[in-house]
Amino acid sequence: MEPVSRTAAAGRVLVDFQSVMEQFLEIEQHVLGLYSRHETRVPSARREPRERRAAGSSLSLPLNLPVPDTSTIAQPGGVMRLTPRAVMRPAPETRVALARDHVVLLTDDGRGVCTGLADRLRATGHRVAIVSRERDGAAGDTYYSALDSEADVDRLVQQIASDRGPIAALVHLVPLSATPRFDDVDVAAWTDRLAAETRSLFLLAKALRAPLQGAAGSGALVAAVTAMGGAFGCEHGAAAHDIFPGSGGVAGFLKCLALEWPTVRVKAIDVDGSDALDVLTRQIFEELWIADTSVEVGYIGGRRMGLEMSPLPATTAHPFAIGSDSVVLATGGARGITAEVCLELAERYQPTFVLVGRSPLPEPLERPDTSSLTSSSDLKKALAQRLRAGDPRVTPVTVEKAYQRLIREREVRRTMSALVAAGSRVHYVALDVQDWRALGTLIDDIYAAYGRIDGVIHGAGVIEDKLVEHKTVESFDRVFATKTISAFALSRQLRLESLRFAVFFTSVAGRFGNRGQADYAAANEVVNKLARVISLRCPNRVCAVNWAPWDATGMVTPELRREFEQRGVSLLQPVDGRRAFWEEIQQQASDPAEVVIAGVRGMTLSAPAPVPPAVQSLPLLNGAQRRSGAAGAVQYMRPLDPAVDLPRLSRW
Ligand SMILES: NC(=O)c1ccc[n+]([C@@H]2O[C@H](COP(=O)([O-])OP(=O)(O)OC[C@H]3O[C@@H](n4cnc5c(N)ncnc54)[C@H](OP(=O)(O)O)[C@@H]3O)[C@@H](O)[C@H]2O)c1
Known part of the structure; x- marks a missing residue:
């Protein structure tokens, strides 16, 4: 077995990057929702034949690959910024026969x-x-x-x-x-x-x-x-x-x-x-x-x-400003990572925000029986008590729903008060963005009231992860339409010529695929291409950001965070994600419209990192395997398949 330490530096960088992306995808499953229990860990599509894995002790990388300049990959803000590019990919010799009796x-x-x-x-x-x-x-x-x-x-x-x-x-x-x-x-x-x-x-x-x-x-x-x-x-x-x-x-x-x-x-x-x-x-x-x-x-x-995937250079700031008189429409902006980037804009420019979500606007103050509680068990106990007062036959499902609602309401309140504290004015509108008429009316109303929409952040999205065979049509339609109808309605209803920026939030699941997320990935890819098309019709910056998972409030439990830390995996830190977003909207209109942004803070891309015990033999997506050697270093992963991997990586 050929230890990685004896392979060329180029090979190390390529493999490390490959593993980083594989881990991002694996983590996204955790962050965006886990498969139902019986579906976990079915064999991966990219699993190599057993004999190739066994024989794959050395990395089959030619050593004359261009060595990437890692400074362009890992940027000062702790993020990688990449875009998909077309490259020649000559067909390999091997052919497969389709059976004639089929x-x-x-x-x-x-x-x-x-x-x-x-x-x-x-x-x-x-x-x-x-x-x-x-x-x-x-x-x-x-x-x-x-x-x-x-x-x-x-x-x-x-x-x-x-x-x-x-x-x-x-x-x-x-x-x-x-x-x-x-x-x-x-x-x-x-x-x-x-x-x-x-x-x-x-x-x-x-x-x-x-x-x-x-x-x-x-x-x-x-x-x-x-x-x-x-x-x-x-x-x-x-x-x-x-x-x-x-x-x-x-x-x-x-x-x-x-x-x-x-x-x-x-x-x-x-x-x-x-x-x-x-x-x-x-x-x-x-x-x-x-x-x-x-x-x-x-x-x-x-x-x-x-x-x-081709690395994009570190972002360069172009003269950009929105002012406190600007108006930003943010679907999904009251919660999650969209709320995070809104806060970044609020702190820098204090614009007016119109936030859109399905949840009704919560009462300004939480009820006293829960307002001082923080742990989930205390909250559920208090909610069960409150619910029992109205109906003694309260079920755990009802309590769980009430708990989830309370957590959502807290997040919305927190976002709204943080935006206001930063100096912004905030409107919250409860509507389902699948309802394109309602979304269109809202946009018209904003133009009527303010005469402008300067920025749009389209973050509304849902996931309902299931393998294709277990996915219902209703669920597919919900996940697919939430992003695709709303993005289209935005493209038709907004005055593109006066937009200062528009960012569509998509996911690495769309760019690379992910098990259990066929509907979500399909939706994200539609939005990626839509952003591309709109960017060619708009004088200012329009892009789709394919986010890798964030280490964002409410999304990653402390247990999950510990698990990631043990695996040596870096999630996108909110501070880095917020900054990356701000830098992205400052790019020129002609910059690539499909961008992948992933967190690499604390990761070493140019040398193999020691493998913590929890990572040993960790199965990764695409059938890659990690093994720990005597010295604790990565000894081999999936042998790279030149037909698959080289065209993908050789530009690095
Ligand atoms: N978090 C990550 O690490 C990550 C990674 C990759 C991509 N992304 C993308 O980033 C975006 C935000 O993700 P997130 O993780 O922050 O999600 P989140 O916390 O679940 O927030 C989603 C937001 O969208 C709103 N929303 C969902 N469906 C809606 C609908 N039909 N109409 C109106 N509003 C709707 C939700 O509000 P209500 O619940 O009130 O409707 C909520 O405010 C998504 O587009 C996602 O694909 C996130």
Whole structure:
């Protein structure tokens, strides 16, 4: 076994960064909600075969990689700032065969790619079933489904299996169908299109889990094709201006599915929709057999592309100021990390805030029977007593709900009084941001009352973590719509030309995927692309910040914090997150609109850190494994797979 201490410095930096990101994702599961107990720790999608793990004693990194300048990674504020960029990713040699006695299910794009692909598959001896969303298209091996109801999609899958045989592959081409121009869509068209592209993919994946996992030895595949220019909108210029941001949900969903379904190949393929039909058909057909494990793959001008994370330089301050006469709209701003960044702005500029949340505004003062209590057990006891006075049959569930409400109310009160103490004026508006009409009316009212909205922070979001097969449609819709409808409504209702800044809060779960968060990741990826598109229509700074987990008030219990400390893991400290936010809104309008910000305070990126006992053999996401050697140093992790890791990391 080759100890890391004998590998090149470059290798150490790369692996350390890789492990940092893996740990962030793992921690985010803790911070944003744990899986239900029976779902913990199912095998990861990226787990390496046993023999490769055993043989992987040395890091298979070429030693001539450029050594990153860690000063650009770990910035003075204790944060890393990164952005996804498109890079060439030539296809590896290895191909996977799709079993000919199994069915490839294609959803129809209606513009000819599906027809061409089906012809090629039939010509190579494969069985095909096409699902058309046009009722009169059904005939022969073409089936009709609107792909909008769980029961219908279940029936459809059963019908195809019974007519044509076991299904081994899904190729979802609906997102390729004539893409609407973003500037032309209204909320109804936006919602319909997102449902057709991403929600239908969720329904199909849910219905196909058993057949696809059962076809693991037959080349099982889930692929979906979007038309965001060939690099998921991550290239600059006119192409990015015209992307349909709703398509981002497809890759967000699939990155999670890849982690949840280790035995199925999962691909999000992005193409340039203006390429000729035969070019698109050939690219997609060839991609179906390619055996690498990159989920995001694209094609630009015939070149195969991938995405990699690229460090952004330390932020440079540009002349920026909002004044005490400015108005900032913050959805989700009364609690959590959005409240933290509002406080940063309040302390610096004292603007007027309009905060939005679903909870009703609490009474100014807490009731005396709980106001002096702090521990959860004392509070629950007092609440049980209060509730029992009204109804002697109080259940623990009712007490827990009352406790959660009380904690939320305390947080809202704390935020409001801290903002006021800093010199700001604060309005709190209780509304559900999924209600786009109400959100639109609020925005109109703010313009009517103040004549301006200078800044927007869109932090409202919910998580309801469950693996795809356990997720209900209602839950998917809630998590997905909370971010995607509201972000769209903002894009339509705000006067972009006079905005000083707009920041959409998204998550590393969207950028990298995370088990149990397919809906949340899909929503975040839609918002990432939406921020990109809006930034090209706004003269000032608009961005989506993909936050790694914060060590924020109320989110991380003392027990959890201790666990992180023992693991040597750094959460984003509120002081660093607040500063990073402030620095981010000072960036130029032309800066990348999708930014990942992660905390690295106290972490050593340039040398292997000693491994605390709690970290030994800690299973990490993506199948990486840590081992502790005699000297307590990291000895090996997952052997890096050049096809997966080098394109992702070689720019470092
Ligand atoms: N905390 C982290 O470490 C972290 C990491 C990555 C990304 N993020 C992102 O940062 C944002 C804030 O996260 P957080 O952890 O601070 O969350 P949080 O503490 O749960 O706060 C969420 C806020 O959003 C509001 N909200 C939720 N659904 C809403 C709806 N439908 N309409 C109106 N308001 C709604 C909530 O208010 P009510 O409950 O009153 O509705 C609350 O004020 C989210 O977008 C999240 O994706 C956070």
